[in-house]
Amino acid sequence: MTAVRPLKLVTLLGSLRKGSYNAAVARALPALAPDGVEVLALPSIRDLPLYDADVQAEGFPPAVIALADQIRAADGVLIVTPEYNYSLPGVLKNAIDWLSRVPEQPLAGKPVAIQTASMGVIGGARCQYHLRQVLVFLDCQVLNKPEVMIGAVQNKVDAQSGELTDEDTRKFLAGQLTSFAAFIRRVS
Numbered sequence: 001m002t003a004v005r006p007l008k009l010v011t012l013l014g015s016l017r018k019g020s021y022n023a024a025v026a027r028a029l030p031a032l033a034p035d036g037v038e039v040l041a042l043p044s045i046r047d048l049p050l051y052d053a054d055v056q057a058e059g060f061p062p063a064v065i066a067l068a069d070q071i072r073a074a075d076g077v078l079i080v081t082p083e084y085n086y087s088l089p090g091v092l093k094n095a096i097d098w099l100s101r102v103p104e105q106p107l108a109g110k111p112v113a114i115q116t117a118s119m120g121v122i123g124g125a126r127c128q129y130h131l132r133q134v135l136v137f138l139d140c141q142v143l144n145k146p147e148v149m150i151g152a153v154q155n156k157v158d159a160q161s162g163e164l165t166d167e168d169t170r171k172f173l174a175g176q177l178t179s180f181a182a183f184i185r186r187v188s
């Protein structure tokens, strides 16, 4: 049997909220990953300043460089985010805007999978399509399917522990991770 290449994935979280449901989804991923796939959290995007070309001209903020370095070192990125007003949260767009300006742009050619969780029934679908459009400009390789859109997420996270306990959702996430690992091994 041929050994499969081990993979390191990193999660980029689009919510800053302490009790974030999307954070609960992201926290569940390491245990759901198939053998040979490690999932680690990127630093919070909370510490990134608002994008400003004048700030960039004085030097990229250390938090941006750290984020870019960790993305560059990963085999793939999982973006886990809520939908805000039918689109991606401003804080996530801000992080992507910074990353897009870093020399040797870290997301170029990078395999990316998207997961959205929201309290609405559509599970963040409209955010996903805006986000996909943005990622075209960054030249990412985005996994098409399975699409992970977790609706009514408040009913799938345990109110006491704050952890994602819904078994069907956990299985679906595990399935996407398996597909994403196969996709990465195929395209990179």
Ligand SMILES: Cc1cc2nc3c(=O)[nH]c(=O)nc-3n(C[C@H](O)[C@H](O)[C@H](O)COP(=O)(O)O)c2cc1C
Residues within 6 Å of the ligand: 015, 016, 017, 019, 020, 021, 022, 023, 081, 082, 083, 084, 085, 086, 087, 117, 118, 119, 120, 121, 122, 123, 124
């Ligand atoms: C500014 C704002 C805009 C929102 N817009 C949407 C939306 O367009 N679609 C949706 O399903 N939920 C929307 N919501 C509700 C979010 O799904 C909900 O707050 C969710 O818990 C946010 O994710 P988090 O728990 O990971 O922070 C919005 C929430 C906020 C604060």
